[in-house]
Amino acid sequence: VWCLSHKKTLLTSAMVMLLLTGVLFSRMGGEFVPTLDDGDFVIQPVLKTGTSLSKTIEITTQIEKILATFPEVEQTVSRIGAAEVPTDPMSMEESDVIIKLKPKKTWTTAASKDELADAFKAKLIAIPGVEFEFTQPIEMRFNELITGTRSDLAIKIFGEDLDILSSKAAQIKKLIEHVEGAADISVEKVAGLPQMSVKLNRAAIARYGLSADEVNYAIEAAFAGKKAGVVFEGERRFDLVVRNAEVERNEIADLANTYITASDGMKIPIDQVAEVSYTKGPAKISRDDTKRRIVIGVNVRNRDLESVVVDVQALISANIKLPPGYAVEYGGQFENLQNATKRLTIVVPIALLLIFILLYFALGTIKEAMLVFTAVPLSAVGGVLFLYLRDLPFSISAGVGFIALFGIAVLNGIVLIEEFRELKNTTDMNTNERVIAGTIMRLRPVLLTAMAAALGFLPMALSTLAGAEVQRPLATVVIGGLFTATILTLFVIPVLYSIFEERSFKLAKKPMMVLALLGIGLSLNAQ
Numbered sequence: 001v002w003c004l005s006h007k008k009t010l011l012t013s014a015m016v017m018l019l020l021t022g023v024l025f026s027r028m029g030g031e032f033v034p035t036l037d038d039g040d041f042v043i044q045p046v047l048k049t050g051t052s053l054s055k056t057i058e059i060t061t062q063i064e065k066i067l068a069t070f071p072e073v074e075q076t077v078s079r080i081g082a083a084e085v086p087t088d089p090m091s092m093e094e095s096d097v098i099i100k101l102k103p104k105k106t107w108t109t110a111a112s113k114d115e116l117a118d119a120f121k122a123k124l125i126a127i128p129g130v131e132f133e134f135t136q137p138i139e140m141r142f143n144e145l146i147t148g149t150r151s152d153l154a155i156k157i158f159g160e161d162l163d164i165l166s167s168k169a170a171q172i173k174k175l176i177e178h179v180e181g182a183a184d185i186s187v188e189k190v191a192g193l194p195q196m197s198v199k200l201n202r203a204a205i206a207r208y209g210l211s212a213d214e215v216n217y218a219i220e221a222a223f224a225g226k227k228a229g230v231v232f233e234g235e236r237r238f239d240l241v242v243r244n245a246e247v248e249r250n251e252i253a254d255l256a257n258t259y260i261t262a263s264d265g266m267k268i269p270i271d272q273v274a275e276v277s278y279t280k281g282p283a284k285i286s287r288d289d290t291k292r293r294i295v296i297g298v299n300v301r302n303r304d305l306e307s308v309v310v311d312v313q314a315l316i317s318a319n320i321k322l323p324p325g326y327a328v329e330y331g332g333q334f335e336n337l338q339n340a341t342k343r344l345t346i347v348v349p350i351a352l353l354l355i356f357i358l359l360y361f362a363l364g365t366i367k368e369a370m371l372v373f374t375a376v377p378l379s380a381v382g383g384v385l386f387l388y389l390r391d392l393p394f395s396i397s398a399g400v401g402f403i404a405l406f407g408i409a410v411l412n413g414i415v416l417i418e419e420f421r422e423l424k425n426t427t428d429m430n431t432n433e434r435v436i437a438g439t440i441m442r443l444r445p446v447l448l449t450a451m452a453a454a455l456g457f458l459p460m461a462l463s464t465l466a467g468a469e470v471q472r473p474l475a476t477v478v479i480g481g482l483f484t485a486t487i488l489t490l491f492v493i494p495v496l497y498s499i500f501e502e503r504s505f506k507l508a509k510k511p512m513m514v515l516a517l518l519g520i521g522l523s524l525n526a527q
Contacts, residue, residue, distance in 0.1 A: 043133070
């Protein structure tokens, strides 16, 4: 009764709630899908480019010994380089340290995985010259297969000069180190590989009666080996390869003092006909769409991905100046989030339009279909509010929850409108009497409709088992949306019905109008 006598106040309050919800939603942040808890860790040590296999083994062994001191660690296994079947090519300085953890209820060092990762990092920092990236086994492979990088956020710089790419990547890394939520920042190693360089002196080569091919052949034979014959063992045959002993192939002096026979039979060291020196060359050349690129990988902890990316983009655009022909793009899970959001901007309007069309065919008039359709924005209020209260960012899982919620929310409106229509046809009550009587009579069915759906999603909202991270946002949206939709539907829809009836608000019962609305909606989505 109070609502019918204070219609403007009620509708204004509902509109204010809807606007405030829109503001709240714009500040929630977002992520592609909630991060699943694998139960274990993977640490990727970032060593200096060109680190030898023996040194890598030494460092990973040291890492394993440090990790073994934590009571939460059950076992550690390290994998270095690429396997015999190189499905995952990695150089000798790249390794994965897989950590199998004990059940969480036995942990004493930390209460969460993020805290445990920080504790690991605090101990591992004692190893000089090594940086560490923390991730999970399944998450790492998922990121790598879907996005081509192992990190949650991949900042890609495109350009031609590897030195410029490395320089700009180092600047960006230093710039974003203090962004809240940005963790395990690493730069792809594309330059700085130490190598022995031989620059031939063609004038000196000519003086000794040699050719460049002969010098190159001598170097290759001494260090890589050349076939000198065949060895037979029964029916088996093996090539006999000759090269310098291992102790004479390690230092630059070994290369400089390698002798070559001149045309007159004199033995000449290589450094007499060439300049032998240490140089740094490209360690790896990576490309996307035929363009050279370098990747700054960023993992996100204790914050949503979208908010971190917004802060990173603002810093880079304000402080990093790239030469002509160079560009920055953002990939990883953020790229998936952008693509999925674009799809949702098409799918959600189409779903809403289809719901409206079905309401029109069920109720027979656009007026009543519009009345029931008001449950959709009213349900969104609760979905957004409950996500905020549970500190859950918007994700694709939550987006699917909103689509399911919109379909369920209109059921209560249909129950009310059908009762109002029945009372209008069978009684001589005025509009306000019909509204009050119909709402009281349908209170129990409306509550039952909402509670049945909400209670069905409650186990998903409270679950802590494997995969609960994906279920939780979806169930939270549905439960929260049904909670507010039920309350607001019992007040707002009757008031709107009363207003429409008193003012004889009518729309033509023409299916062509519905088809026109469908065409307009689809054309807007196409744009």
